[in-house]
Amino acid sequence: MGVGIEVRNLNAWYGSNHTLQDINLKIPANHATALIGPSGCGKSTFVRCLNRMHETNPIGRVTGTVLMGDLDIYKDANPVQIRRRVGMVFQRPNPFPTMSIYDNVAAGLKLNGYTNRRALDEIVERSLKNSALWDEVKDDLKKKSGASLSGGQQQRLCIARALAVDPEVLLMDEPASALDPVSTAKIEDLIFQLKSQYTIVIVTHNMQQAARVAEMTGFFLNGRMVEFDSTHKIFTNPSDKRTEDYITGRFG
Protein backbone atom coordinates (compact mmCIF):
# COMPACT_ATOMS: atom_id res chain seq x y z
CA MET A 1 0.00 0.00 0.00
CA GLY A 2 1.17 3.50 -0.77
CA VAL A 3 2.07 6.10 1.78
CA GLY A 4 1.70 9.90 1.68
CA ILE A 5 4.72 12.20 1.55
CA GLU A 6 5.01 15.56 3.22
CA VAL A 7 7.79 17.92 2.21
CA ARG A 8 8.73 20.88 4.39
CA ASN A 9 11.18 23.64 3.52
CA LEU A 10 13.18 21.47 1.17
CA ASN A 11 16.29 23.09 -0.30
CA ALA A 12 18.81 21.44 -2.57
CA TRP A 13 22.11 22.48 -4.10
CA TYR A 14 24.48 21.30 -6.81
CA GLY A 15 27.74 22.82 -5.65
CA SER A 16 26.91 26.50 -5.22
CA ASN A 17 23.88 26.26 -7.49
CA HIS A 18 20.73 26.54 -5.38
CA THR A 19 18.51 24.22 -7.46
CA LEU A 20 15.51 23.87 -5.14
CA GLN A 21 14.27 26.64 -2.89
CA ASP A 22 11.83 26.22 0.00
CA ILE A 23 9.62 23.51 -1.42
CA ASN A 24 6.53 22.66 0.65
CA LEU A 25 3.88 20.20 -0.44
CA LYS A 26 1.86 17.15 0.54
CA ILE A 27 1.74 14.26 -1.90
CA PRO A 28 -1.37 12.14 -1.28
CA ALA A 29 -1.09 8.37 -0.83
CA ASN A 30 -2.29 6.05 -3.59
CA HIS A 31 -2.69 8.76 -6.18
CA ALA A 32 -0.56 9.93 -9.07
CA THR A 33 1.03 13.34 -8.69
CA ALA A 34 2.54 15.01 -11.75
CA LEU A 35 5.32 17.57 -11.68
CA ILE A 36 5.55 19.87 -14.68
CA GLY A 37 7.76 22.81 -15.62
CA PRO A 38 10.38 23.89 -18.13
CA SER A 39 13.76 22.15 -18.39
CA GLY A 40 16.12 22.91 -15.54
CA CYS A 41 13.37 24.04 -13.16
CA GLY A 42 14.25 21.46 -10.50
CA LYS A 43 11.58 18.76 -11.02
CA SER A 44 14.10 15.95 -11.40
CA THR A 45 16.19 17.19 -8.49
CA PHE A 46 13.02 17.24 -6.41
CA VAL A 47 12.11 13.59 -7.03
CA ARG A 48 15.74 12.62 -6.47
CA CYS A 49 15.44 14.18 -3.02
CA LEU A 50 12.48 11.92 -2.23
CA ASN A 51 14.60 8.75 -2.33
CA ARG A 52 17.86 10.38 -1.30
CA MET A 53 19.48 9.88 -4.72
CA HIS A 54 20.44 13.56 -4.88
CA GLU A 55 23.14 13.01 -2.28
CA THR A 56 24.83 10.27 -4.36
CA ASN A 57 26.18 13.15 -6.45
CA PRO A 58 29.41 14.30 -4.75
CA ILE A 59 28.39 17.96 -5.04
CA GLY A 60 24.71 17.43 -4.12
CA ARG A 61 23.40 18.79 -0.80
CA VAL A 62 19.93 18.80 0.77
CA THR A 63 18.30 20.53 3.76
CA GLY A 64 14.74 20.38 5.05
CA THR A 65 12.33 17.64 6.03
CA VAL A 66 10.72 14.86 4.00
CA LEU A 67 8.16 12.75 5.88
CA MET A 68 7.08 9.41 4.45
CA GLY A 69 4.11 8.63 6.63
CA ASP A 70 5.64 9.34 10.04
CA LEU A 71 9.20 8.60 9.00
CA ASP A 72 11.61 11.51 8.57
CA ILE A 73 13.70 10.06 5.74
CA TYR A 74 16.68 12.36 6.28
CA LYS A 75 16.77 11.83 10.04
CA ASP A 76 15.41 8.44 11.01
CA ALA A 77 16.71 6.18 8.27
CA ASN A 78 19.69 5.51 6.05
CA PRO A 79 19.49 6.07 2.30
CA VAL A 80 19.60 2.37 1.43
CA GLN A 81 16.51 1.62 3.55
CA ILE A 82 14.66 4.55 2.03
CA ARG A 83 15.40 3.45 -1.52
CA ARG A 84 13.94 0.04 -0.80
CA ARG A 85 10.65 1.73 0.07
CA VAL A 86 10.76 4.33 -2.70
CA GLY A 87 11.23 2.81 -6.14
CA MET A 88 12.51 4.85 -9.04
CA VAL A 89 12.11 4.68 -12.81
CA PHE A 90 14.56 6.79 -14.77
CA GLN A 91 14.23 8.85 -17.91
CA ARG A 92 16.22 6.48 -20.08
CA PRO A 93 15.56 2.77 -19.68
CA ASN A 94 18.54 1.38 -17.77
CA PRO A 95 18.29 -2.40 -17.47
CA PHE A 96 21.42 -4.18 -16.21
CA PRO A 97 23.06 -5.13 -19.52
CA THR A 98 24.74 -8.34 -18.33
CA MET A 99 21.62 -9.77 -16.69
CA SER A 100 18.79 -11.84 -18.12
CA ILE A 101 15.24 -10.46 -18.06
CA TYR A 102 14.54 -12.61 -15.02
CA ASP A 103 17.63 -11.46 -13.16
CA ASN A 104 16.89 -7.83 -13.93
CA VAL A 105 13.52 -8.10 -12.22
CA ALA A 106 14.92 -10.15 -9.34
CA ALA A 107 18.01 -7.95 -8.95
CA GLY A 108 16.76 -5.79 -6.08
CA LEU A 109 15.85 -8.86 -4.03
CA LYS A 110 18.81 -11.04 -4.99
CA LEU A 111 21.36 -8.32 -4.31
CA ASN A 112 19.89 -7.89 -0.87
CA GLY A 113 20.41 -11.55 -0.11
CA TYR A 114 16.95 -12.92 -0.91
CA THR A 115 17.37 -16.49 -2.15
CA ASN A 116 14.04 -18.34 -1.94
CA ARG A 117 13.76 -19.57 -5.53
CA ARG A 118 10.07 -20.36 -5.63
CA ALA A 119 9.14 -17.04 -4.06
CA LEU A 120 11.45 -15.24 -6.50
CA ASP A 121 9.76 -16.97 -9.45
CA GLU A 122 6.39 -15.79 -8.20
CA ILE A 123 7.55 -12.23 -7.57
CA VAL A 124 9.18 -11.99 -10.99
CA GLU A 125 6.03 -13.23 -12.69
CA ARG A 126 3.77 -10.93 -10.69
CA SER A 127 6.00 -7.88 -11.29
CA LEU A 128 6.19 -8.53 -15.02
CA LYS A 129 2.41 -8.97 -15.16
CA ASN A 130 1.94 -5.74 -13.23
CA SER A 131 4.17 -3.92 -15.68
CA ALA A 132 2.30 -5.46 -18.65
CA LEU A 133 5.41 -7.14 -20.02
CA TRP A 134 4.83 -10.77 -19.03
CA ASP A 135 3.18 -11.95 -22.25
CA GLU A 136 5.96 -10.51 -24.39
CA VAL A 137 8.88 -12.02 -22.49
CA LYS A 138 7.66 -15.11 -20.64
CA ASP A 139 9.37 -17.49 -23.08
CA ASP A 140 12.82 -15.87 -22.91
CA LEU A 141 13.00 -14.95 -19.23
CA LYS A 142 16.38 -16.50 -18.60
CA LYS A 143 17.64 -16.71 -22.17
CA LYS A 144 17.65 -13.09 -23.26
CA SER A 145 19.46 -10.10 -21.84
CA GLY A 146 17.41 -7.17 -20.58
CA ALA A 147 19.29 -5.03 -23.07
CA SER A 148 17.95 -7.04 -26.03
CA LEU A 149 14.41 -5.71 -25.57
CA SER A 150 13.01 -2.68 -27.39
CA GLY A 151 13.12 0.71 -25.66
CA GLY A 152 9.49 0.57 -24.54
CA GLN A 153 9.88 -3.01 -23.29
CA GLN A 154 13.07 -2.03 -21.45
CA GLN A 155 11.23 0.76 -19.66
CA ARG A 156 8.46 -1.64 -18.59
CA LEU A 157 11.20 -4.04 -17.47
CA CYS A 158 12.62 -1.24 -15.32
CA ILE A 159 9.17 -0.65 -13.85
CA ALA A 160 8.88 -4.37 -13.08
CA ARG A 161 12.32 -4.24 -11.47
CA ALA A 162 11.20 -1.35 -9.27
CA LEU A 163 7.92 -3.09 -8.36
CA ALA A 164 9.64 -6.36 -7.44
CA VAL A 165 11.10 -4.93 -4.22
CA ASP A 166 7.53 -3.97 -3.22
CA PRO A 167 7.97 -0.23 -2.64
CA GLU A 168 5.32 2.09 -1.23
CA VAL A 169 6.18 5.00 -3.47
CA LEU A 170 7.13 4.94 -7.15
CA LEU A 171 9.07 7.89 -8.56
CA MET A 172 9.08 8.25 -12.33
CA ASP A 173 11.42 10.77 -13.90
CA GLU A 174 10.03 11.39 -17.40
CA PRO A 175 9.51 7.65 -17.89
CA ALA A 176 8.09 7.99 -21.40
CA SER A 177 10.18 10.79 -22.86
CA ALA A 178 12.46 8.41 -24.77
CA LEU A 179 9.61 6.25 -26.06
CA ASP A 180 7.32 6.19 -29.09
CA PRO A 181 3.57 6.97 -28.75
CA VAL A 182 2.47 3.33 -28.52
CA SER A 183 4.93 2.55 -25.74
CA THR A 184 4.01 5.82 -24.04
CA ALA A 185 0.34 4.84 -24.04
CA LYS A 186 1.26 1.50 -22.46
CA ILE A 187 3.22 3.21 -19.70
CA GLU A 188 0.35 5.60 -19.04
CA ASP A 189 -2.14 2.72 -18.80
CA LEU A 190 0.24 1.15 -16.37
CA ILE A 191 0.42 4.24 -14.17
CA PHE A 192 -3.36 4.24 -14.13
CA GLN A 193 -3.46 0.68 -12.80
CA LEU A 194 -0.55 1.03 -10.42
CA LYS A 195 -1.77 4.07 -8.54
CA SER A 196 -4.35 2.06 -6.63
CA GLN A 197 -1.47 0.26 -4.92
CA TYR A 198 1.36 2.79 -4.92
CA THR A 199 1.88 6.47 -4.41
CA ILE A 200 3.17 7.68 -7.75
CA VAL A 201 5.14 10.84 -8.46
CA ILE A 202 5.76 11.43 -12.13
CA VAL A 203 7.91 14.13 -13.69
CA THR A 204 6.83 14.97 -17.21
CA HIS A 205 7.39 17.47 -19.96
CA ASN A 206 4.21 16.42 -21.60
CA MET A 207 1.27 18.35 -20.18
CA GLN A 208 -1.35 16.12 -21.79
CA GLN A 209 0.31 13.24 -20.03
CA ALA A 210 0.06 15.01 -16.68
CA ALA A 211 -3.60 15.75 -17.36
CA ARG A 212 -4.28 12.14 -18.33
CA VAL A 213 -2.64 10.25 -15.48
CA ALA A 214 -2.45 12.50 -12.41
CA GLU A 215 -4.94 13.71 -9.84
CA MET A 216 -2.57 16.33 -8.47
CA THR A 217 -0.14 18.53 -10.38
CA GLY A 218 2.70 20.75 -9.24
CA PHE A 219 4.22 23.47 -11.40
CA PHE A 220 7.91 24.19 -10.90
CA LEU A 221 9.77 27.25 -12.15
CA ASN A 222 13.37 28.28 -11.50
CA GLY A 223 13.79 26.02 -8.50
CA ARG A 224 10.55 27.04 -6.79
CA MET A 225 7.15 25.43 -6.72
CA VAL A 226 4.78 28.00 -8.12
CA GLU A 227 1.54 26.13 -7.67
CA PHE A 228 0.31 22.77 -6.40
CA ASP A 229 -3.31 21.82 -6.82
CA SER A 230 -5.67 19.30 -8.33
CA THR A 231 -4.79 18.58 -11.95
CA HIS A 232 -8.21 19.76 -13.06
CA LYS A 233 -7.74 23.14 -11.38
CA ILE A 234 -4.18 23.60 -12.69
CA PHE A 235 -5.22 23.00 -16.27
CA THR A 236 -8.55 24.84 -16.25
CA ASN A 237 -8.26 27.63 -13.72
CA PRO A 238 -4.74 28.09 -12.33
CA SER A 239 -4.41 30.68 -9.60
CA ASP A 240 -0.96 31.88 -10.65
CA LYS A 241 -0.38 33.86 -13.84
CA ARG A 242 2.92 32.04 -14.50
CA THR A 243 1.22 28.65 -14.42
CA GLU A 244 -1.34 29.85 -16.92
CA ASP A 245 1.36 31.26 -19.19
CA TYR A 246 3.24 27.96 -19.10
CA ILE A 247 0.32 25.64 -19.78
CA THR A 248 -0.97 27.83 -22.56
CA GLY A 249 2.45 27.65 -24.15
CA ARG A 250 3.52 31.27 -23.72
CA PHE A 251 6.95 30.16 -22.54
CA GLY A 252 8.93 27.01 -21.75
Added chain:
Amino acid sequence: MPSEYKLRTRWRAVTDRAVTGLAILATLLVVAPLVAIFAYLIYKGARSVNLAFFTQVPAPVGEPGGGMANAIVGSGVLLAVASAIGVPIGIGGGIYLAEFGRGTKLANAVRFTADVLNGVPSIVMGLAMYSLIVLPQRHFSALSGGVALGIMMIPTVCRTSEEMLLMVPLAVREAALGLGVANWRSVLSITVKTASPGIITGCMLAFARVAGETAPLIFTAFGNPYTSTKLSQPIEALPLQIYVYALSPYDDWHRLAWAGSLVLIVLIVLAVSLVRYVTSRGVLKGAS
Protein backbone atom coordinates in the same frame (compact mmCIF):
# COMPACT_ATOMS: atom_id res chain seq x y z
CA MET B 1 22.48 17.93 -61.99
CA PRO B 2 24.73 21.02 -62.15
CA SER B 3 28.24 20.22 -63.25
CA GLU B 4 29.84 21.55 -60.07
CA TYR B 5 27.77 19.03 -58.12
CA LYS B 6 28.87 16.15 -60.34
CA LEU B 7 32.48 17.10 -59.90
CA ARG B 8 32.17 17.16 -56.12
CA THR B 9 30.40 13.81 -56.02
CA ARG B 10 33.16 12.30 -58.08
CA TRP B 11 35.84 13.85 -55.87
CA ARG B 12 34.10 12.41 -52.80
CA ALA B 13 34.08 8.93 -54.31
CA VAL B 14 37.80 9.23 -55.02
CA THR B 15 38.71 10.39 -51.50
CA ASP B 16 36.46 7.70 -50.05
CA ARG B 17 38.37 5.00 -51.91
CA ALA B 18 41.75 6.51 -51.09
CA VAL B 19 41.02 6.65 -47.36
CA THR B 20 39.60 3.12 -47.33
CA GLY B 21 42.72 1.95 -49.13
CA LEU B 22 45.00 3.63 -46.60
CA ALA B 23 43.08 2.08 -43.72
CA ILE B 24 43.43 -1.39 -45.25
CA LEU B 25 47.14 -0.79 -45.82
CA ALA B 26 47.62 0.27 -42.19
CA THR B 27 45.78 -2.85 -41.02
CA LEU B 28 48.05 -5.05 -43.09
CA LEU B 29 51.13 -3.30 -41.68
CA VAL B 30 49.86 -3.97 -38.16
CA VAL B 31 49.27 -7.66 -38.80
CA ALA B 32 52.37 -8.25 -40.94
CA PRO B 33 55.03 -8.41 -38.17
CA LEU B 34 52.97 -10.86 -36.13
CA VAL B 35 52.35 -13.12 -39.11
CA ALA B 36 56.02 -12.90 -40.14
CA ILE B 37 57.28 -13.81 -36.67
CA PHE B 38 54.86 -16.67 -36.37
CA ALA B 39 55.73 -18.02 -39.84
CA TYR B 40 59.46 -17.82 -39.13
CA LEU B 41 59.03 -19.60 -35.79
CA ILE B 42 57.12 -22.40 -37.47
CA TYR B 43 59.76 -22.63 -40.19
CA LYS B 44 62.62 -22.80 -37.68
CA GLY B 45 61.03 -24.60 -34.77
CA ALA B 46 58.22 -26.86 -35.94
CA ARG B 47 60.56 -29.74 -36.87
CA SER B 48 61.92 -29.96 -33.32
CA VAL B 49 58.51 -29.98 -31.67
CA ASN B 50 57.71 -33.60 -30.95
CA LEU B 51 56.37 -35.67 -28.09
CA ALA B 52 59.77 -35.78 -26.40
CA PHE B 53 59.86 -32.02 -26.33
CA PHE B 54 56.88 -32.01 -23.98
CA THR B 55 57.75 -35.08 -21.91
CA GLN B 56 61.54 -35.10 -21.47
CA VAL B 57 63.91 -32.85 -19.59
CA PRO B 58 66.98 -31.46 -21.42
CA ALA B 59 69.56 -34.03 -22.48
CA PRO B 60 73.17 -33.51 -21.42
CA VAL B 61 75.41 -31.70 -23.89
CA GLY B 62 76.38 -33.92 -26.78
CA GLU B 63 73.50 -36.36 -26.34
CA PRO B 64 70.70 -36.08 -28.89
CA GLY B 65 67.04 -35.60 -28.00
CA GLY B 66 65.69 -34.15 -24.82
CA GLY B 67 62.89 -31.68 -24.35
CA MET B 68 61.66 -28.81 -22.27
CA ALA B 69 59.13 -30.48 -19.96
CA ASN B 70 60.84 -28.83 -16.99
CA ALA B 71 60.45 -25.37 -18.54
CA ILE B 72 56.82 -25.87 -19.57
CA VAL B 73 55.85 -27.04 -16.09
CA GLY B 74 57.99 -24.31 -14.54
CA SER B 75 56.41 -21.54 -16.60
CA GLY B 76 53.00 -22.87 -15.56
CA VAL B 77 53.93 -22.71 -11.87
CA LEU B 78 55.50 -19.26 -12.15
CA LEU B 79 52.51 -17.84 -14.04
CA ALA B 80 50.07 -19.38 -11.57
CA VAL B 81 51.91 -17.68 -8.68
CA ALA B 82 52.14 -14.43 -10.65
CA SER B 83 48.41 -14.44 -11.50
CA ALA B 84 47.46 -15.28 -7.92
CA ILE B 85 49.28 -12.12 -6.87
CA GLY B 86 48.76 -9.76 -9.81
CA VAL B 87 45.10 -10.36 -10.67
CA PRO B 88 43.41 -9.88 -7.27
CA ILE B 89 45.64 -6.99 -6.18
CA GLY B 90 45.36 -5.33 -9.59
CA ILE B 91 41.58 -5.63 -9.81
CA GLY B 92 41.19 -4.56 -6.18
CA GLY B 93 43.32 -1.50 -6.84
CA GLY B 94 41.36 -0.70 -9.99
CA ILE B 95 38.07 -0.92 -8.07
CA TYR B 96 39.44 1.41 -5.42
CA LEU B 97 40.66 3.95 -8.00
CA ALA B 98 37.42 3.95 -10.00
CA GLU B 99 34.77 3.56 -7.30
CA PHE B 100 35.83 4.42 -3.79
CA GLY B 101 38.84 6.69 -4.01
CA ARG B 102 37.78 8.94 -6.87
CA GLY B 103 39.37 12.36 -6.45
CA THR B 104 41.20 11.53 -3.20
CA LYS B 105 44.90 12.16 -2.68
CA LEU B 106 45.53 8.50 -1.92
CA ALA B 107 43.97 7.49 -5.25
CA ASN B 108 46.13 9.96 -7.14
CA ALA B 109 49.21 8.63 -5.35
CA VAL B 110 48.23 5.03 -6.14
CA ARG B 111 47.59 5.86 -9.80
CA PHE B 112 50.97 7.61 -10.07
CA THR B 113 52.76 4.70 -8.38
CA ALA B 114 51.12 2.20 -10.71
CA ASP B 115 52.23 4.17 -13.74
CA VAL B 116 55.79 4.39 -12.43
CA LEU B 117 55.80 0.68 -11.58
CA ASN B 118 54.73 0.00 -15.14
CA GLY B 119 57.84 1.79 -16.34
CA VAL B 120 60.29 -0.02 -14.07
CA PRO B 121 62.63 -2.15 -16.24
CA SER B 122 61.98 -5.84 -15.70
CA ILE B 123 65.63 -6.57 -14.83
CA VAL B 124 65.30 -4.11 -11.95
CA MET B 125 62.24 -6.02 -10.74
CA GLY B 126 64.35 -9.19 -10.75
CA LEU B 127 67.13 -7.51 -8.77
CA ALA B 128 64.63 -6.15 -6.26
CA MET B 129 63.15 -9.59 -5.63
CA TYR B 130 66.70 -10.99 -5.45
CA SER B 131 67.52 -8.73 -2.53
CA LEU B 132 64.08 -8.96 -0.89
CA ILE B 133 63.40 -12.70 -1.16
CA VAL B 134 66.39 -14.62 -2.52
CA LEU B 135 69.07 -13.14 -0.26
CA PRO B 136 67.17 -13.54 3.05
CA GLN B 137 66.24 -17.11 2.10
CA ARG B 138 69.73 -17.83 0.81
CA HIS B 139 68.47 -19.71 -2.24
CA PHE B 140 66.81 -19.10 -5.60
CA SER B 141 63.15 -20.08 -5.69
CA ALA B 142 60.04 -20.34 -7.84
CA LEU B 143 58.34 -18.13 -5.27
CA SER B 144 60.68 -15.19 -5.83
CA GLY B 145 60.27 -15.48 -9.62
CA GLY B 146 56.49 -15.71 -9.34
CA VAL B 147 56.37 -12.68 -7.06
CA ALA B 148 58.52 -10.67 -9.49
CA LEU B 149 56.18 -11.50 -12.38
CA GLY B 150 53.10 -10.93 -10.21
CA ILE B 151 54.21 -7.44 -9.23
CA MET B 152 54.83 -6.68 -12.90
CA MET B 153 51.22 -7.64 -13.65
CA ILE B 154 49.70 -5.32 -11.05
CA PRO B 155 49.94 -1.93 -12.81
CA THR B 156 48.49 -3.18 -16.12
CA VAL B 157 45.62 -5.02 -14.44
CA CYS B 158 44.96 -2.10 -12.08
CA ARG B 159 44.84 0.64 -14.69
CA THR B 160 42.82 -1.28 -17.29
CA SER B 161 40.34 -2.33 -14.57
CA GLU B 162 39.98 1.31 -13.54
CA GLU B 163 39.37 2.47 -17.11
CA MET B 164 36.85 -0.28 -17.77
CA LEU B 165 34.93 0.44 -14.56
CA LEU B 166 34.78 4.15 -15.40
CA MET B 167 33.17 3.24 -18.72
CA VAL B 168 30.13 1.69 -16.98
CA PRO B 169 27.37 4.27 -17.47
CA LEU B 170 26.09 6.28 -14.51
CA ALA B 171 22.57 5.11 -15.39
CA VAL B 172 23.48 1.51 -14.55
CA ARG B 173 24.97 2.48 -11.17
CA GLU B 174 21.95 4.63 -10.35
CA ALA B 175 19.61 1.79 -11.26
CA ALA B 176 21.24 -0.38 -8.62
CA LEU B 177 21.33 2.33 -5.95
CA GLY B 178 17.70 3.20 -6.72
CA LEU B 179 16.69 -0.37 -5.84
CA GLY B 180 18.01 0.05 -2.33
CA VAL B 181 21.21 -1.88 -2.94
CA ALA B 182 24.14 -0.87 -0.71
CA ASN B 183 26.94 0.91 -2.54
CA TRP B 184 29.62 -1.78 -2.00
CA ARG B 185 27.20 -4.45 -3.20
CA SER B 186 26.26 -2.44 -6.25
CA VAL B 187 29.93 -1.95 -7.09
CA LEU B 188 30.79 -5.64 -6.79
CA SER B 189 27.67 -7.19 -8.30
CA ILE B 190 26.70 -4.61 -10.91
CA THR B 191 29.56 -2.32 -11.90
CA VAL B 192 32.35 -4.91 -11.82
CA LYS B 193 30.15 -7.48 -13.54
CA THR B 194 29.22 -5.05 -16.29
CA ALA B 195 32.89 -4.16 -16.82
CA SER B 196 34.15 -7.74 -16.54
CA PRO B 197 34.86 -8.40 -20.24
CA GLY B 198 37.25 -5.44 -20.29
CA ILE B 199 38.78 -6.34 -16.95
CA ILE B 200 39.45 -9.88 -18.19
CA THR B 201 41.11 -8.48 -21.31
CA GLY B 202 43.39 -6.40 -19.07
CA CYS B 203 44.35 -9.49 -17.05
CA MET B 204 45.08 -11.43 -20.23
CA LEU B 205 47.31 -8.62 -21.54
CA ALA B 206 49.30 -8.59 -18.32
CA PHE B 207 49.49 -12.39 -18.30
CA ALA B 208 50.74 -12.60 -21.87
CA ARG B 209 53.31 -9.90 -21.20
CA VAL B 210 54.90 -11.54 -18.16
CA ALA B 211 54.69 -15.02 -19.72
CA GLY B 212 57.49 -14.00 -22.06
CA GLU B 213 59.66 -12.21 -19.48
CA THR B 214 63.22 -13.46 -19.03
CA ALA B 215 65.05 -10.71 -17.16
CA PRO B 216 63.15 -10.81 -13.84
CA LEU B 217 63.71 -14.58 -13.63
CA ILE B 218 67.50 -14.64 -14.04
CA PHE B 219 68.20 -13.73 -10.40
CA THR B 220 65.06 -15.29 -8.92
CA ALA B 221 63.72 -18.50 -10.52
CA PHE B 222 67.27 -19.12 -11.79
CA GLY B 223 66.47 -22.20 -13.87
CA ASN B 224 66.48 -25.91 -13.13
CA PRO B 225 67.37 -28.79 -15.46
CA TYR B 226 64.85 -31.06 -13.71
CA THR B 227 61.09 -30.82 -13.52
CA SER B 228 60.10 -29.20 -10.25
CA THR B 229 56.88 -27.76 -8.88
CA LYS B 230 58.21 -26.76 -5.47
CA LEU B 231 57.88 -23.06 -4.71
CA SER B 232 60.96 -23.14 -2.48
CA GLN B 233 63.22 -24.61 -5.19
CA PRO B 234 64.76 -23.00 -8.26
CA ILE B 235 62.54 -23.56 -11.28
CA GLU B 236 62.92 -23.45 -15.05
CA ALA B 237 60.87 -21.20 -17.31
CA LEU B 238 60.45 -21.28 -21.09
CA PRO B 239 61.85 -17.79 -21.78
CA LEU B 240 64.78 -18.48 -19.47
CA GLN B 241 65.65 -21.74 -21.19
CA ILE B 242 65.23 -20.20 -24.64
CA TYR B 243 67.67 -17.48 -23.56
CA VAL B 244 70.27 -19.97 -22.35
CA TYR B 245 69.88 -22.28 -25.35
CA ALA B 246 69.96 -19.50 -27.91
CA LEU B 247 73.27 -18.19 -26.48
CA SER B 248 74.83 -21.67 -26.43
CA PRO B 249 77.31 -22.81 -29.11
CA TYR B 250 75.40 -26.03 -29.95
CA ASP B 251 73.16 -26.46 -33.02
CA ASP B 252 70.93 -28.92 -31.15
CA TRP B 253 70.22 -26.35 -28.51
CA HIS B 254 69.55 -23.65 -31.10
CA ARG B 255 66.88 -25.85 -32.65
CA LEU B 256 65.35 -26.49 -29.24
CA ALA B 257 65.35 -22.75 -28.55
CA TRP B 258 63.35 -22.17 -31.74
CA ALA B 259 60.95 -24.93 -30.79
CA GLY B 260 60.65 -23.44 -27.30
CA SER B 261 59.80 -20.03 -28.74
CA LEU B 262 57.10 -21.53 -30.92
CA VAL B 263 55.63 -23.51 -28.02
CA LEU B 264 55.71 -20.45 -25.75
CA ILE B 265 53.72 -18.36 -28.21
CA VAL B 266 51.24 -21.14 -28.92
CA LEU B 267 50.74 -21.78 -25.20
CA ILE B 268 50.08 -18.08 -24.55
CA VAL B 269 47.56 -17.94 -27.40
CA LEU B 270 45.89 -21.11 -26.10
CA ALA B 271 45.70 -19.81 -22.53
CA VAL B 272 44.20 -16.49 -23.63
CA SER B 273 41.70 -18.19 -25.95
CA LEU B 274 40.70 -20.64 -23.24
CA VAL B 275 39.98 -17.88 -20.75
CA ARG B 276 38.03 -15.97 -23.39
CA TYR B 277 36.00 -19.05 -24.29
CA VAL B 278 35.22 -19.96 -20.69
CA THR B 279 34.24 -16.43 -19.71
CA SER B 280 32.15 -15.84 -22.83
CA ARG B 281 30.00 -18.91 -22.22
CA GLY B 282 26.70 -18.14 -20.56
CA VAL B 283 26.59 -14.65 -22.08
CA LEU B 284 22.99 -13.88 -22.92
CA LYS B 285 21.47 -13.07 -26.26
CA GLY B 286 21.63 -9.34 -26.88
CA ALA B 287 23.84 -8.56 -23.89
CA SER B 288 26.21 -5.72 -24.61
